[in-house]
Amino acid sequence: MLLLVAVTMKMSKKFKSEEELPDCVISYIFSKLCLKDLVKTSVLSKRWLHEWRSRIxxxxxxxxxxxxxxxxxxxxxxxxxxxxxxxxxxxxxxxxxxxxxxxxxxxxxxxxxxxxxxxxxxxxxxxxxxxxxxxxxxxxxxxxxxxxxxxxxxxxxxxxxxxxxxxxxxxxxxxxxxxxxxxxxxxxxxRTLVLHLVVVKQDLLQGMLSSCIHLVDFTLNDCEFNSDLKIISPKLFNLNIVNCGVEIGREKNIDIFASNLSSIEYSCNGREVHSMNIKADMLSKFSYRGREISQHIGFSGLKNVTTIVFDGLHECISDDIVPHLFSECLQLEDVTFKNCWMICRMKIISPKLRRLSIIDCCYDGMSPYRMSIDALNLSSFEYSGYTRVFSVNAPRLSKVFWNATTREETPFAIHPYESLLYIENLTMIMSTSQVEKLTEILQWLLIISKNFL
Known part of the structure; x- marks a missing residue:
């Protein structure tokens, strides 16, 4: 406040008095003051005596x-x-x-x-x-x-x-x-409704949503549900159900019917998760953080999704999640697996996939032994972990971020697959003991690329 008042007094010297300061200057000064300082301005000028009472x-x-x-x-x-x-x-x-x-x-x-x-x-x-x-x-x-x-x-x-x-x-x-x-x-x-730390009842929720005919963004944050929820909203665009737990042994269902819905974010702060039935043909982005998903969400409801994030799944995504995901969600372009369980091997086949991130996915401290990726349109790949055998068919891959530092005491290995020949941006995190092996691979790639050209 003192700085603003000093500036004001300096500017007022250009005028006969502070009464002649332009309205835009006065408005700017008042917009920067907190309420208690606004009240204090009433002693500085007769003009300002009531100005603070008009803040919007x-x-x-x-x-x-x-x-x-x-x-x-x-x-x-x-x-x-x-x-x-x-x-x-x-x-x-x-x-x-x-x-x-x-x-x-x-x-x-x-x-x-x-x-x-x-x-x-x-x-x-x-x-x-x-x-x-x-x-x-x-x-x-x-x-x-x-x-x-x-x-x-x-x-x-x-x-x-x-x-x-x-x-x-x-x-x-x-x-x-x-x-x-x-x-x-x-x-x-x-247009936007956020409920945080609130007990939500179905009859109340139904009444609100039926009245909010122009609702676009709806958030339930750390709320308590005493019953199953049914979310019906024709114009809803973004839905966030975050930090909402389920009592052990008391499964709750969430039915979502929203023809215009574009984005869903869900996270659970307990061991149990909600079962979800999703009817949203326009849904393009789905983010899910919880321990389980395969028995609780049908992937057919995500058939038009282009972006998916899975975080913290404690079920084997290699066998249960990935095959169903890429066979039913044929529009996927951006997929992220973070802190999920992977066992033995992982196989990803997707013709439209453009960006893939696999971050700190392992089981009992061990990353999968084998990983196979077949994605003709893949351009960006981020990986954190250790995998002994890599098979990548991605001729358009141009950007790779690789975190090769792990707690596994095994030699560094990155398979010199042919897709590396087209990479324009390669970023790696590694220990000093891994540099020598990487140098050998890069030299090999240089030789191959020269022969290829």
Missing amino acids: DLNFDLHNMFDYNTLQELPQNLPVPLLKTFQSEFATRMDRFMLKHRGDMIRSLRVDFPLGNQHSDVIDKMIFKGIAKGVERIELLFSYQNNSDFEIEPYKFVFELLSLDDSLTYLHLQKCHLVAPINLSGFNNL
Whole structure:
């Protein structure tokens, strides 16, 4: 703030007073100040006395509401009485600021502080005023982790608050309790919905999705499902179901029906995973992180996918996953296997594959003994691990990244397959003991390439 004020005072010398500063300069200065500094500007000029009350992007967090320049979040070991004091003071300051806001428009509201349902009156009034002034973006981030058993009763988000709003396009709710809606007309123009640390019920989910007729991006992050989920949304484009666990012995199903869906990201933070039934003919990108997949997802639902990422599969992808994947998903162009189990050998046959990454895939510390790749359009290949026998048929391969350093105490070997003759970009990570062997291979390739030319 001091720097901006100094710049302002310097610029004001070119004018008769700060009253003549251009509106664009004033607007720029105010856009860079946090809320507590905005209030302080009222003593600098009569013109600025009410300027701060017209800010359109309101961000209520620890830094903006208190005089803390380096502390970004509350400490986990904060005593409960002190936490309650912080909460009370934060809510009071936020309420006062909203009461004094005089602008005709509020574009965004963001609260990043562990408020709970005891502050519902303040939060409701803030939301209601934002809606009355055409708010487009609302973020309520109320999560807080502490080292005690103290629990903050989640704020009850009542969807009827949005019933009179047609401007809201982005809604992010964290650590909130969703109250079953009666009127969801306020979701008509919502395009992005993020639910984080929220209990999700099927009837509530169905009501939201049926009302969000223009929803494009939907995220469920670390949410709790008490039942099977059915996601039906004709215009949904991106779907993220991440960090969502399943209790052991209580299998849950996720049915996805979205004709316009382009991307799915799924990750599970437990030993069990969800079974998924996917009906999305436009799906082109699928990312999956979990221990199992073969018995839980039918690859026929991914038949038009062009990009796939598998991370952390604890079932043999060599025998169970890869053969079905490349035989049913015929449009694949970009495939990544990361931290997956591979045993003995791996065979990949794909006419359209362009990029292939196999990163740290092994079983019990051992990489597969044999790897065979037949991909006529493959142009980029990334590999991390040790494989004794390589067979590669990829005449268009031009870029290779190879991490040959492993914990296996075996000599370095990279088979001098003919596809290396066309490589334009070769990057390798290796130990010093591997350099001599690599030099021999490169010399061999040089001789072969000269004879070939």
